[in-house]
Amino acid sequence: MRIGVIGGGIAGLTAAALAQRNGHDVTVYEASREWGGCAGKFERGDYLFPAGATLGIGFEPGGIHDRVLRHLEEAVPFRPLQEVMQIHLFDRTVIYYQDRGRFLAELEAKFPTEAHLIRAFMKEMWRDFETLRPLFERLPALPFRSLQDVLVALQGLRPNTLTIAPKLYRPLQKTLARHQLSGTMFERLIDGVLLDSLQTGSKDASHLLAAVALSIYHEGAFYVEGGLYQLAHALERALRHDGGTALLGRHITSVERVSDGWLLTDRRGRLDIVDTVVSAIPLEATSRLLTGNDAESFMRQYRRHLSRSQWGTFSLYITLPEHVCVNRPLFQQVYTQHLPSGHAFLSMSAGGDVLRTEKPERTVTVSTHLDLSEWIDWKQRAVYEKLESEWTERLVEAVHIGFPDWTGDAGLVLPGGPGAWVKYTKRPHGAVGGYAQTPGQALFHAASYRTDVPNLFVCGDTVFPGAGTVGAMTSGLHVARALGVTL
DSSP: OEEEEEOOBHHHHHHHHHHHHTTOEEEEEESSSSSBGGGOEEEETTEEEESSOOSBOSOSTTSHHHHHHHHHTOOOOEEEOSEEEEEEETTEEEEEESSHHHHHHHHHHHSGGGHHHHHHHHHHHHHHHHHHHHHHHHOOOSSOOSHHHHHHHHHTOOGGGGGGGGGTTOBHHHHHHHTTOTTSHHHHHHHHHHHHHHSSOTTTSBHHHHHHHTTHHHHOOEEESSOTHHHHHHHHHHHHHTTOEEEESOOEEEEEEETTEEEEEETTOOEEEESEEEEOSOHHHHHHHOOHHHHHHHHHHTHHHHTSOOOEEEEEEEEEEHHHHTTOOSEEEEEOTTSTTSEEEEEEOOTTOTTTOSSSEEEEEEEEEEOGGGGTTTTSHHHHHHHHHHHHHHHHHHHHHHOTTOOSOOSOEEEEOHHHHHHHHOOGGGOOSOSOOOTTTSGGGSOOSBOSSTTEEEOSTTSTTOSHHHHHHHHHHHHHHHTTOOO
């Protein structure tokens, strides 16, 4: 079968590499000049920066990245982290240990007045994750759209799975309230962790998905040499090794059903015919490619999803001298009142990571969530430059918190607002991360990878299970299974 995959991010490359290994004839069309999408990279002079995603999970034995890479006989260079990150929460710093016991002891030490409440809360979250684990390991696709989807899920069900059924549509806020933790500083900490993984805080987050988010780092956390773009490159290598085609700079602008398959047209008018299309770009972008009855069918199916809002992100890419980075953690979360989301995430290159730079410096990526409505007029140069300057100052403050010995000297400072995401990754309006994982939008209310349009599949962060390289790869795997892959 001839398969055209639109989008060379983690989701698209996963579906492509697995389908090619299974004997299909696959071509990937990536609009930009880099692989990886939101987990890609860019270079400036002697420096390399991860564009977005930085902290690695899913590389532990049995993790989704481990399973796919072993199946494809590929590997990426990574190192496990015993200390996942440091969280600077105003008047205290919390170390997020990979080991559950050490992390729980850290929480109890940093929140002594709520220690017994926090212990009970975390125990419940971890217990629910353990109940979910057999299902989690099967990686079922929701909502069910085929018998195959149902059978995969059934293989992960255990007698005790029903015990968590009443929590299926429970927001985490109810669980926090039951443990008398609402309105505490601990809840603020949870908000930041969940926002980075579920695109929403504790008030609206799904309890069950929060249980996964608050357990996943304890399965394994990793620093990937160079950055998570290595994962995309490994998938692209596997695709080409098996005879697939990977094309950069091919921006597909229309997808039209014709008598002998699908006609793909790029912005230069070049045409290709394929039997099946996998759209690994956001649902909104996919809807713009289709025409006629296919467009109407797609819009009907995903109408609720397309009406949902998404976050944007503002990033700062900066280089710091080596001496201010020594003994600082590779990953930090900094809380500050000057950011609407409440916090920023800092990711620093490891010492000796010559893929990022060979100079006695470190490259640091700083990012925070933003409300895209504030940037509605970003195409006006004066408006954009003003917003860019204001947000740069806010993130510079976060860098000072994360690197207290820093005097403000930096070899390079590059801001990246929504316009950059539109330009380089073609994300509509600069939205990233997919939809908020709330009870009304997640799990059985999420977007399926199976569309109502024949021989058209979708995957990526706007499709179940959502954001991050783990979510993106999982959605790509769901498409690959529908194409006959067994993994």
